[in-house]
Amino acid sequence: MTDQQLNFTQEFKKPTPEEWKAEVERALKGAPFDKKMLTRTYEGITLRPLYTSHDWPSAWDPSGFPGAMPFTRGGTAAGSRLNDWDVRQVYSHPCPVKGNATILHELNCGVRSLMLKFDQAAQAGLDGDAPGAAELAGAGGIMLYSVDDLDRLLTDVDLRLVPISLAAGGQSLAAAALLAALWRRRGVGAGDAKGAFNADPLGALAAGGSLPASLADALAQMAALARYTQATYAQVSAVGVNTTAYHDAGATETQDLGILLATAVAYLKAMTAAGLTVDQACRQIAFTVAVPCDQFLGIAKLRAARKLWARVAEACGASEPARAMRLTAVSASRMMTTRDAWVNMLRTTVACFAAAVGGADAVVVQPFNAALGVPDELGLRVARNTHIVLAEESNIAKVIDPAGGSWYVESRTDEMARAAWNEFQGIEKAGGIAQVLTDGTLAAAIAKAWSEREAGVAKRRDPVTGVSEFPNIGEAPVATEEVDVAAAKAAAGERLRATRAKNAGPKVEALAKAGAAERPAAAVVAAEAGATIAQMAQALGGTPVKLTALPQHRYGEAFEALRAASDAYRARTGVQPSIFLANLGAIAQHTARATFAKNLFETAGIAALPSEGFTDAAACADAFKASGARVAILCSADPIYEQMATAVAGALKGAGCEYLFLAGQPGDKRDLYTGAGIDDFIFMGADVLKITGSILARLGVIAR
Template sequence: MTTPTTQSTRDIPPDVGTEEPPGFILAGDFPTPTEADWRAAAGKVLNRKRPPERQLTPDEAVGRLRRATVDDVTIDPLYTREGVTEDLGYPGVMPFVRGTTVRRGQMDAWDVRALHEDPEVAFTRKAVLTDLERGVTSLWLRLDPDAIAPGDLGEVLADVLLDLAKVEVSSRTDQVAAAEALLSLVEASGKDRAALSVNLGLDPIGFAADQGVAADLSGMAPWVARLEGYTQSRPFVVDATLWHNAGAGDVHEVAWALATGLEYVRALVEQGLPLDDAFDAMIFRVTASCDEFATIARLRALRRCWARIGEVLGVAEDRRGARQHAVTSWRELTRDDPYVNMLRGTISTFSAAVGGAEAITTLPFDTARGLPGELSRRVARNTQIVLAEESNIGRVNDPAGGTWYIESLTDEIADAAWSAFQEVEAAGGMVAALADGLPTRILADLNEKRRHLLATRQRPLTGVSEFPNTSEPALDVRPRPEAPAGNGLVRHRDAEVFEALRDRTGDSGQAVFLACLGSRRDFGGREGFASNLFHIAGLATPSCEGGSTDEVVAAWRATGTPVAVLCSSATVYAEQGLEVAAALKEAGARTLLLAGSLKELGDPARASALIDGTIALGVDVVEVLTTTLDTLGVAR
């Protein structure tokens, strides 16, 4: 079999030319569009259904397409070369934007790191061995009362060759106990210290934020001393995922990671550690979210900013790179329709790999349901292996580098994060800012912005707030043990508010009647919109398809529900809408909603008197569903 590099001219049929035509240019027959052409075309699309007096200018049209994240990073609809540096730099050197480590073409370009937190020792021991036999290259174990007990760590890792597999521990309740358990294990192994790779998972500021206690950095240096000779190991981790899971966006996840890392460097230097060693004593645990471009840009931005801190401090250039362990977003996982989490995990893992993470953990798709089982663990593991070994994602250094969007987004996140980092510095550093409640106040604002985006489905959740599956079979998972209560950061998944609505409905059998007027071409679109909305809460949506006013009322009565929704086109609304609305109200409908706009009914005053509310794109579905469940008498 020939390849492009081995093929010779004798392999080419004689009737096939081997010379490129002079002046040949791909797509050369088409005119080169300008940015003005694109803006005009965008305006033409957005103006299609707008009346002449409300036509948008090209600039206004582009403005409509522009959006902002919860932390005010602007996302433009089009990016150009303007403002993007031509000097992209190289991986492995300052400013490390393109990578801290250099990928050299191997398939295993990052550590496939599996998280284990199942307290059942036999299950976890078997799962650990299965992971390592089938492609996982490093382990992350959470040691807590609701996870693995520190005293069980030895048995859980009994089958593991510690000089072949990297091991990291973490704890939300007792980081010292977790670190001691791992250290005792590796010290008793008799292995060459230089051959072992461990991380003790110590994160004093993260622990303080999680538990709502004062941060204690006084005893950090002795942990570095205890790892003397373990040249591939580090005692500390800056866990930025806890900020993400508490509501932080891309900007503050980076900013607070930088501020925490700098606090650790200062504390270690004050305790007698050389600057370079202090700077190199930690890794960063970061989030990989479903926003692939933001994830790629955020990982690049963190490396740039951390390298800049190292430059200002005077750290040796080759020690300034930030090593990142990316974890797919727990906050974005859904309990309902959990198989969609496979897609979320794939996108997030891809983003982390392209963004240059040194290690990646893909959370199993049933994580939000309970303790992951064998199937979900296998899917999580194979997601990474397929991306690495079949899609060859890791063979290239910084494949997104040079794209105008990624470079611009990297700059914007880095600049905004640097400003937020300086705000923390002005407050006295991360320890002081945490004690003052600065992160808590910022998180409250970010969570309120995100709540609005989720409730209005500007940030849709497939399978939960969009296209919910009301007949899905429940996954057979073991429940998680109850976690000890903390007084610090509150973790929330984005889907929780919708899951609470589904739980409230439960198996009550409650329904909302859809009065579909006219023919299917009249009501089809709005019937689909309305049914999708009410299915979010698990409500049934019986309907009628056309018919006279009396037939519509009779169909509504047969359902026994006090809530009805008119669904049709503006034309049919003008002909029949008010008549049907009046009849339904007279028959006893307590709540009558309209899919569309009141003005489509033709008589604003009468419409307002009959219609209790409207549903359309951008409506607060949480408010609509909460009110509907109240009307139906479903207990809170």
């Protein structure tokens, strides 16, 4: 034993960056360093292969400490160390009765707060039994049209302990009135009520394409709700800045952050114009952003969001405590797949990890089958247990900002913040978020970003596991909750008739006559009296504004559309679209490219029909005829192609092959091979979506 301190690096020479790069270039064997070792992201940021202390100052850390400016490392000094992060879940089952049973079970199993999503009818200001609500009732959310409906949904939920967040689109004031009325009905004191009304008129307009009133009136209504909330509820926020609609449409992560800042600034202006101080207005905002399954990108995004907002709030005159962002992270919808949906469990786990490490105050993990319909008990269970395993078994929250100090994470956070700041400045210079949203320039910028992402997915530069890579065309469907929509609508109609019998007419009339500042309080009184969403929406009135809603995209959607077309074709004809693998030579010679070809074509539901390694053209042609396929692909090593490709191609074309591929780059043999009858070539970097789509069109599966 010895007390001597050992220095394990003192006898080793410390290489310089130039020496390291030279060593890497030797390993690359002539391949260009920049092409092989640098990565360009969709945000326009170049990722380097190595980060050192030269990239981030070690003597003085600009990220500071958690709970202090610039809040990069967390909004509170203790972070999630004391109570982990808030495990939040979104509920959208149309029936409040079924939803209540699910919510009670979820709360008993680890969920801490609830996000209630109203159906499309309620978000449009309609009751579920209204003539124009036939297709909207129960679509995309819960049939919540009155305080009675909300009371039924939250039966036996202790509203003093469980925070309730609302997602009601353009009807945020009416929805807030229902929740406030329920708090009063249950005897929950104003100081004990917890939750978020999430009035977000710009986000609602972007997502749904409409608002019940002009944007100016909607902002004024939001500000009035903020004033009422600030004066009434100590633990409730009125305003939400939720950018998931932009993220779903294809915005880059830095575009998303720029939109986040611009929206928050617009809301700050509206609230301060209505009489709130800057500090009061800042504390009324709850932020929600999507987190992808790119671990370090997600961590850096959340850290950059806090840093950016703190600087904006500081510039607006907010005190240091008011500059801390309250941030909810949601696992991104656009990464979710409907094919091989089980893989979504892994995606959401990475997103939850990134959100927790990045310091989100609350995290929503979407169930793995959320893209397929209403999640069932298994989907909800896996989602909530993802939080629990990460928090309690992986101990993620035991260290505040565990990524802090990482040369890579700190550099990437700073680079993202700078890029997002440029996006924010661009929006402000163009007239602000309302201007770029209504004139279509924001939608165009997002569409451009999405088209670049689409190209990456189509060529599999951005692989989607189970969809564009390693597909399983024989997979069984993934279950979701079975919803009896007709029964739910009938039950909703009965509840509405009972509610209307209370005759809330006088209170609704009072709401209609109330001034803008008095409307939130009047809406609560009307809701207490039994006013429905539609009645309050009509009383609040206004001239509706409409624009084209932002689209909702998912990375795998184009490949999934081809798979769906193939499935429909098989159901209609009893035949699976197929391609014959003309494997040449020994197993060792054809396996790699045969596997590559199978993987590629089955992304579109085109079954790859295997074969033994052929050594003569006639036998290959006979096997092709027997397979019943109409198209084929040669699979082997380049030396075998040189010996056999032209002869086999001729034999296959003579046997009726309508279109023939060769797996691999033809190089200087292209003209020779095409002259022999080979029509196209597949290889790494090819446009897989275009290739497979053209084959499905040739086979009559999809329209040309």
